[in-house]
Amino acid sequence: xxxxxxxxxxxxxxxxxxxxxxxxxxxxxxxxxxxxxxxxxxxxxxxxxxxxxxxxxxxxxxxxxxxxxxxxxxxxxxxxxxxxxxxxxxxxxxxxxxxxxxxxxxxxxxxxxxxxxxxxxxxxxxxxxxxxxxxxxxxxxxxxxxxxxxxxxxxxxxxxxxxxxxxxxxxxxxxxxxxxxxxxxxxxxxxxxxxxxxxxxxxxxxxxxxxxxxxxxxxxxxxxxxxxxxxxxxxxxxxxxxxxxxxxxxxxxxxxxxxxxxxxxxxxxxxxxxxxxxxxxxxxxxxxxxxxxxxxxxxxxxxxxxxxxxxxxxxxxxxxxxxxxxxxxxxxxxxxxxxxxxxxxxxxxxxxxxxxxxxxxxxxxxxxxxxxxxxxxxxxxxxxxxxxxxxxxxxxxxxxxxxxxxxxxxxxxxxxxxxxxxxxxxxxxxxxxxxxxxxxxxxxxxxxxxxxxxxxxxxxxxxxxxxxxxxxxxxxxxxxxxxx
Amino acid sequence: xxxxxxxxxxxxxxxxxxxxxxxxxxxxxxxxxxxxxxxxxxxxxxxxxxxxxxxxxxxxxxxxxxxxxxxxxxxxxxxxxxxxxxxxxxxxxxxxxxxxxxxxxxxxxxxxxxxxxxxxxxxxxxxxxxxxxxxxxxxxxxxxxxxxxxxxxxxxxxxxxxxxxxxxxxxxxxxxxxxxxxxxxxxxxxxxxxxxxxxxxxxxxxxxxxxxxxxxxxxxxxxxxxxxxxxxxxxxxxxxxxxxxxxxxxxxxxxxxxxxxxxxxxxxxxxxxxxxxxxxxxxxxxxxxxxxxxxxxxxxxxxxxxxxxxxxxxxxxxxxxxxxxxxxxxxxxxxxxxxxxxxxxxxxxxxxxxxxxxxxxxxxxxxxxxxxxxxxxxxxxxxxxxxxxxxxxxxxxxxxxxxxxxxxxxxxxxxxxxxxxxxxxxxxxxxxx
Numbered sequence: 050x051x052x053x054x055x056x057x058x059x060x061x062x063x064x065x066x067x068x069x070x071x072x073x074x075x076x077x078x079x080x081x082x083x084x085x086x087x088x089x090x091x092x093x094x095x096x097x098x099x100x101x102x103x104x105x106x107x108x109x110x111x112x113x114x115x116x117x118x119x120x121x122x123x124x125x126x127x128x129x130x131x132x133x134x135x136x137x138x139x140x141x142x143x144x145x146x147x148x149x150x151x152x153x154x155x156x157x158x159x160x161x162x163x164x165x166x167x168x169x170x171x172x173x174x175x176x177x178x179x180x181x182x183x184x185x186x187x188x189x190x191x192x193x194x195x196x197x198x199x200x201x202x203x204x205x206x207x208x209x210x211x212x213x214x215x216x217x218x219x220x221x222x223x224x225x226x227x228x229x230x231x232x233x234x235x236x237x238x239x240x241x242x243x244x245x246x247x248x249x250x251x252x253x254x255x256x257x258x259x260x261x262x263x264x265x266x267x268x269x270x271x272x273x274x275x276x277x278x279x280x281x282x283x284x285x286x287x288x289x290x291x292x293x294x295x296x297x298x299x300x301x302x303x304x305x306x307x308x309x310x311x312x313x314x315x316x317x318x319x320x321x322x323x324x325x326x327x328x329x330x331x332x333x334x335x336x337x338x339x340x341x342x343x344x345x346x347x348x349x350x351x352x353x354x355x356x357x358x359x360x361x362x363x364x365x366x367x368x369x370x371x372x373x374x375x376x377x378x379x380x381x382x383x384x385x386x387x388x389x390x391x392x393x394x395x396x397x398x399x400x401x402x403x404x405x406x407x408x409x410x411x412x413x414x415x416x417x418x419x420x421x422x423x424x425x426x427x428x429x430x431x432x433x434x435x436x437x438x439x440x441x442x443x444x445x446x447x448x449x450x451x452x453x454x455x456x457x458x459x460x461x462x463x464x465x466x467x468x469x470x471x472x473x474x475x476x477x478x479x480x481x482x483x484x485x486x487x488x489x490x491x492x493x494x495x496x497x498x499x500x501x502x503x504x505x506x507x508x509x510x511x512x513x514x515x516x517x518x519x520x521x522x523x524x525x526x527x528x529x530x531x532x533x
Numbered sequence: 534x535x536x537x538x539x540x541x542x543x544x545x546x547x548x549x550x551x552x553x554x555x556x557x558x559x560x561x562x563x564x565x566x567x568x569x570x571x572x573x574x575x576x577x578x579x580x581x582x583x584x585x586x587x588x589x590x591x592x593x594x595x596x597x598x599x600x601x602x603x604x605x606x607x608x609x610x611x612x613x614x615x616x617x618x619x620x621x622x623x624x625x626x627x628x629x630x631x632x633x634x635x636x637x638x639x640x641x642x643x644x645x646x647x648x649x650x651x652x653x654x655x656x657x658x659x660x661x662x663x664x665x666x667x668x669x670x671x672x673x674x675x676x677x678x679x680x681x682x683x684x685x686x687x688x689x690x691x692x693x694x695x696x697x698x699x700x701x702x703x704x705x706x707x708x709x710x711x712x713x714x715x716x717x718x719x720x721x722x723x724x725x726x727x728x729x730x731x732x733x734x735x736x737x738x739x740x741x742x743x744x745x746x747x748x749x750x751x752x753x754x755x756x757x758x759x760x761x762x763x764x765x766x767x768x769x770x771x772x773x774x775x776x777x778x779x780x781x782x783x784x785x786x787x788x789x790x791x792x793x794x795x796x797x798x799x800x801x802x803x804x805x806x807x808x809x810x811x812x813x814x815x816x817x818x819x820x821x822x823x824x825x826x827x828x829x830x831x832x833x834x835x836x837x838x839x840x841x842x843x844x845x846x847x848x849x850x851x852x853x854x855x856x857x858x859x860x861x862x863x864x865x866x867x868x869x870x871x872x873x874x875x876x877x878x879x880x881x882x883x884x885x886x887x888x889x890x891x892x893x894x895x896x897x898x899x900x901x902x903x904x905x906x907x908x909x910x911x912x913x914x915x916x917x918x919x920x921x922x923x924x925x926x927x928x929x930x931x932x933x934x935x936x937x938x939x940x941x942x943x944x945x946x947x948x949x950x951x952x953x954x955x956x957x958x959x960x961x962x963x964x965x966x
Contacts, residue, residue: 056652065869065871066616066866070949075882077881077882077886084772091865091866092865093870093871103625103646104625106642107642112627112630113631126538131582138589138590142793144793145610145795146610156596166576181669195710217839218851221843222849224846225710225848227710230844268562268564299571313852322630323854323856324628324646324855325634327798327857365702367671368609370795371796384580387576394539401549408552419564420563474540476540476541476549504638507639509638510824512830514831517819518819518833518835521662522819523662523819
């Protein structure tokens with residue numbers, strides 16, 4: 050099963066993995082030699098060798114199509130196969146981003162409608178589809194907040210507030226936008242600590258970024274008060290929309306008081322994650338931020354769609370218009386579900402998470418024992434007392450052929466295990482996960498060694514991260530073979 | 534009809550609600566304030582697979598796709614041949630339905646492919662280290678400029694006027710966000726001595742090769758880094774950035790096996806000198822061993838990254854373009870050194886054939902006399918928009934209208950996809966003006 054060789058190991062001079070046409074025009078003299086490269090060493094393999102190599106690699110991977118993937122905060126739901134086919138239609142895949150607008154009206158129409166659907170789903174006024182991932186969308190949202198305050202001549206707002214449970218991208222995005230960070234504490238219920246918020250929310254704060262539901266998988270019942278407080282002090286309320294799957298088709302960010310929200314089409318809207326992208330991170334805004342949106346937006350007049358740059362745009366954040374191929378899949382998802390289907394998504398996502406919570410509660414410490422939304426956060430505290438850590442629980446799940454939950458996040462929960470089942474999973478699947486987790490809890494008590502040495506039947510066992518970081522081996526090198 | 538994307542039956546739901554101890558799903562949403570629950574959503578009625586496929590095929594057919602049109606448009610997105618093997622590999626759902634490889638033991642496929650990607654990028658660019666990919670060429674360039682400011686502890690970047698204008702805009706957005714400053718400069722002029730980097734595109738936006746060694750010298754003379762934005766296909770025949778002394782090389786790698794897809798998803802290459810490894814943005818994969826001494830791969834140097842280092846991370850980048858990096862890897866492996874060289878030469882010869890024939894036409898001339906690769910700027914006798922309309926009627930997408938930069942200027946791109954017949958037809962239509 051394990052796979053030791055690399056492309057250069059099977060490379061042999063003289064092989065090629067595809068056929069190419071011959072030159073059909075008279076050749077021109079090559080440019081001066083000092084401009085040309087003398088060597089180019091790339092692997093040389095035949096087509097069958099190429100395919101077998103990558104097929105073997107694929108078998109070392111675990112995807113949603115392999116099995117249950119309850120990775121908290123990542124919304125690893127099943128991705129409908131035919132949505133892949135839509136993005137691959139020649140009329141969508143084989144068009145140039147700078148073609149004349151009249152020659153790409155179908156693509157612009159799709160983008161225009163997707164902008165409208167996402168604005169409707171979030172209860173906002175306008176959508177920019179340009180951001181290419183969630184963190185890119187966060188960056189965009191913060192730049193909008195910056196531009197908004199600067200445009201009003203309010204130069205004192207140099208700080209962004211984040212909760213202590215926020216995603217790592219949140220503070221990193223704040224730093225990229227040249228803001229300072231202020232932290233808002235969570236209370237013992239896992240909600241925003243209102244007293245703390247009151248003490249840190251002032252005229253120097255540009256915005257509060259508040260993931261809803263929070264990364265604890267909890268809906269903050271005081272969201273309307275939070276929004277009021279932030280706005281009274283002249284700040285904006287922004288959402289990291291990573292957890293929209295919790296109330297898709299039920300509640301609108303706009304009605305909760307948010308000014309901007311970043312979405313993850315590769316989570317909520319079922320576009321596959323690709324092993325780390327492509328993503329798409331649209332930003333939806335209220336009217337007050339519309340003029341600052343990145344260029345371009347798609348507009349429609351008299352049945353014709355056009356690109357447009359908003360009046361006071363923050364500028365360009367990407368070379369073209371965003372990850373259009375991903376937009377096609379998200380568009381197909383919304384159109385195949387409709388309003389009722391989207392509501393059914395969140396209902397089942399929340400039901401599945403609460404079912405797991407109830408069934409696992411006797412075996413794992415539940416730091417916030419209340420109704421959760423689309424995900425539930427446990428703590429491995431009880432097992433830690435026996436010398437078993439969350440990482441051991443995660444690795445043991447691999448032996449059961451299950452993907453582990455997100456671990457050690459959020460940071461405010463000791464030994465965190467963040468489980469997000471998603472709506473696409475059945476009760477049967479959840480029950481087998483519950484059985485595995487129960488057995489692991491029992492082994493933590495009776496046979497901890499089996500957890501410490503896990504996983505046992507994966508292509509490789511636990512890997513030496515320290516060695517990887519200390520002596521970085523980041524590439525192979527091939528010997529020179531001269532110019533081909 | 535029940536949804537194919539929800540697996541619970543009504544009986545399952547009842548049983549689960551019973552276990553939870555609530556009477557309805559509605560009760561699970563009690564934390565949400567009553568007055569905002571039950572929002573109304575105005576969305577089109579749902580359609581079945583059959584109906585929506587039909588509708589979207591029609592919508593797609595309203596676009597002039599390049600299976601039916603000849604294309605002489607480039608300027609950052611390129612029509613290149615994609616071997617079928619690429620689609621077949623990335624169509625394996627073990628690759629495309631996986632998450633970022635946090636659990637290395639069950640992600641060796643993705644991780645090893647990323648290691649291969651980093652390796653082929655280093656081979657191609659001549660640079661010492663590569664990350665596992667960025668969103669696109671423009672954001673890779675912007676992050677490179679920020680990295681230069683941090684490495685050099687300077688707050689200014691210099692960008693050549695011959696860099697793609699939209700790249701310049703993206704760099705400006707990122708640099709100003711950090712409260713750094715940006716200047717644009719002519720390459721034959723002087724640059725600020727307190728600049729952290731000089732950003733140059735090779736070949737430049739107009740397709741021509743810059744006197745790159747002089748640019749490197751100019752940057753290094755003031756202690757700045759040289760950031761080269763390159764066309765990865767051009768590296769099949771032209772000198773790579775590692776060889777002329779670039780400190781960071783970035784590129785848009787859509788051209789390496791990805792369809793244009795109206796501008797995305799693409800891929801940004803980011804490679805640099807080894808001394809800057811720990812300041813790089815993005816994922817990096819390293820080779821190590823497991824507890825039995827068996828080789829394996831992990832995401833490494835993670836203390837640079839947002840999920841460990843938070844606000845002190847080198848970038849906020851998380852989800853990027855992993856699948857497109859796999860595409861580039863398969864593409865480069867399929868072509869190999871001969872194949873990439875051949876594709877580059879096809880582009881070169883065909884572009885020069887087109888340029889030579891066009892400049893023989895009355896009223897047309899090349900704007901620049903420097904050597905070029907696959908793109909070149911021409912001056913037309915009339916507004917390029919008029920010419921493009923005529924071309925479109927004959928099934929050809931013309932070049933980019935750059936008349937706002939150069940009088941009656943058009944930027945043409947010729948690749949291996951353009952047959953001699955297509956080029957001759959282009960020339961014939963141009964000749965009618």
